Amino acid sequence: MNYKIITIACLFSLTSLFGCKKKENNDDQASALALLLATGTSATCSYTSSGVTLNFVNNTPTATQARIGFTDISGVNKYAAVQAKSLNVGQKVAFKNTGSIILQVYKTTECQIVTGTTPEAVLLTDYSLATSGSNQTYTILSAGSYVFILQTSLTADTNSFTVGLETL
Numbered sequence: 001m002n003y004k005i006i007t008i009a010c011l012f013s014l015t016s017l018f019g020c021k022k023k024e025n026n027d028d029q030a031s032a033l034a035l036l037l038a039t040g041t042s043a044t045c046s047y048t049s050s051g052v053t054l055n056f057v058n059n060t061p062t063a064t065q066a067r068i069g070f071t072d073i074s075g076v077n078k079y080a081a082v083q084a085k086s087l088n089v090g091q092k093v094a095f096k097n098t099g100s101i102i103l104q105v106y107k108t109t110e111c112q113i114v115t116g117t118t119p120e121a122v123l124l125t126d127y128s129l130a131t132s133g134s135n136q137t138y139t140i141l142s143a144g145s146y147v148f149i150l151q152t153s154l155t156a157d158t159n160s161f162t163v164g165l166e167t168l
Helices: 002-017 027-041
Strands: 044-049 052-059 077-087 090-095 102-107 112-113 127-132 135-140 144-153 163-167
Touching: 002 144, 044 102, 077 090, 077 163, 090 127, 144 163
Parallel strands: 044 112, 052 077
Antiparallel strands: 044 052, 077 144, 090 135, 090 163, 102 144, 127 135
16 A cells, blocks of 8 residues: 555656646645655645745654654755644643754644744743753643644754654
8 A cells, every 4th residue: 555655656756847847836735745645644734934835744643653754845954844733731742853953833723834923832831841862842831732843954864753642
């Protein structure tokens, strides 16, 4: 089954390379779709800042640590979103092996982030943060849904980056 998905994703990617007359803004969406097919993820997130919108994979944390799927969009950095819905006070979202990853946290049910419009979660009001080595654990202080936007360098090995929910 996985080979079929990967084959379809590869064929889709290759066919998008031929017959292109001009560069369209849809290239990022085609790349994200191919990645979605390959990873089995069913949704994308968008992040808009200064009028530029990036679309990338939406990861949903579970009770076990799962690899975070990243998308190379800018040619300089890799991006990912982790959408954690309906969290209770005291629940934890744990990122493992993430090193110097940049995280932005938003308190929202939607995975369409617009800087300056979408409410940012507030440290020590909505969540607390504990860091140990390359691990980061966010403890929820205000119940609700959260979206974590992750950014790392293009050269970072993201294969060991994981996220999981720690139950109460």
